[in-house]
Amino acid sequence: MNPPTFRSARLRNVTLAAIGLALCSSPINFAAKAADPPRILVLATGGTIAGQADPRATGAYKSGQITGEQLVASVPGLGQLAKLNAEQISSIGSQDMNDKVWFALARRIQQAFDKDEADGVVITHGTDTLEETAFFLDNVIKGDKPVVIVGSMRPATAVSADGPSNIYEAVQVAADPRSRGRGVMAVLNDKIEGARAVTKTNTTSLETFNSPISGPIGYVDTAGGVRFMAQTTGLKRGNYALPSGDQLPRVAIVYSHANMDAIPIEDAISHGAKGIVLAGVGDGNSSKSAIDALEAAAKKGIVVVRATRVRSGFVTRNVEVDDDKNGFVVSEDLNPQKARVLTQLLIANGMTAPGDMQKAFTATW
Structure with a gap:
């Protein structure tokens, strides 16, 4: 095959230039009218982010004093997003x-979402139970539109309030x-955390929400x-139906400690608990008295879930505790407060068999 001549190369360049000119002059205009801005519904519940200073002490405040409309109006440039x-x-x-x-x-x-009123x-x-609300919503809301939960560690009237930037x-x-x-997400302090993993780790620091x-x-x-940081793979939101009424089954958290007895x-x-979550020591363990009482509870049909009071790590089946024999469920990566939420939803959806519940706790792993 003969190499291209200067004339053929020049014609090729002219042709490519003509194609480019035709594209530029065609009706397709990539800088045309911008798409309509996304519609974001802001739902306010109160919390420190809506707090105002209280004269009773330095740094004191009352939660939930500022409305959602006021919060939105107070953030410069928000309407441009x-x-x-x-x-x-x-x-x-x-x-x-509640x-x-x-x-x-x-x-x-x-x-x-169902009526297409919002794109997100x-x-x-408030930050105290933010992680539980995020996890609950992640398990009951259907669809893939984003839900973001946000709070602040300082009230709106504080010096260097973190609420506006977080919003x-x-x-x-x-x-x-x-x-x-991507499921329900928590956004605070320049980070995006997933609903299953996020937890509050410090009482006062701005750098409090982490996924250990x-x-x-x-x-x-x-x-x-x-x-x-990664693409979404296999994440499913809205696994469980929202029960009728406005109340979940009663599930108690029992905190394990040295010299623990069966009284809690x-x-x-x-008091009518349908389920008990053990915030156990170490790998979700507790004293013999407590484990025996939990085994007796499981035999009565009360759901028993072993979690851990330790900040991070998995709770593993059948290591020190014979979960198969006792009829227990382990929480895997879920901390006690989130294990409680999932236990409530499972009971409300008619799932109480330990084997089925264990599958639900390990579904994402």
């Missing part, structure tokens, strides 16, 4: 978070199309935008 609509679900500190508010949140979010949801929330970044994440299909086992799923900042377990049973 998305079309925002704020609604008030509750005005409480998250230490008072089933009624959870159900109201879940139903409103599902309605917004941001929930403002801005939460909306950034909710408005980003790459956030779809898996680490964050991404990062976000006002300058660099949203950066996810017997007390939980006497």
Whole structure:
């Protein structure tokens, strides 16, 4: 084959230039009218992020004093990220978070998605029980649109309040199309954490929310935008139906400690607990008295789940405790408070057999 001549090469370049000119002058305009901004529904529940200073002491404040609309209006540039609509679900500190508010949140979010009212949801929330709300919603909301829960460690009236920047970044994440299909996410302090893994690790520090086992799923900042660390693979949200009414089954958490007896377990049973989560020592263990009482509870049909009071690590079946013999479930990576939420949902959905429940606890691993 003969090499191309100068003339053929020149004709080829002219042809390519003509094609480029034709593309530039064609009706396809890649810089045409920008797409409509994403519609983000902001659901406010109260918390420190909506707190105001209280004169009773230096640094004191009252939670839930500022409305969702006021929070949204206070963040500069927020309206440039998305079309925002704020609604008030509750005005409480998250230490008072309850089933009624959870159900109201879940139903409103599902309605917004089913009726195509929003492309994403941001929930403002107190930090004390933020991880439990995130995990609950992750298990009951259907669909792949992003749900982002956000809080702050300082009230809105504090010097260097962290709420405005956290809200801005939460909306950034909710408005980003790459956030779809990643489940419920928590956004605080420039990090994006998954609902299953995130937990509060410090009482006062801004750097309090972490995922001790898996680490964050991404990062976000006002300058660099949203950066996810991995693609979504096999994540399924909304595994369980939201029960009718506005209350979940009673499940108690019993905290294990040295010299523990059976009284806390017997007390939980006497008050009608349908399930008991053990916040055990080490690998979800406890004293012989406590384990014997839990075994007796399981034989009565009360669901028993072994979790651990240790900050990180998995609880493993049949190591020091004979879970098969005793009829226990282990929480795997879930801390006691999230193990309680999942136990409540499983019981509410008619799943109480230990083998079936264990499969549910290990579903994502």
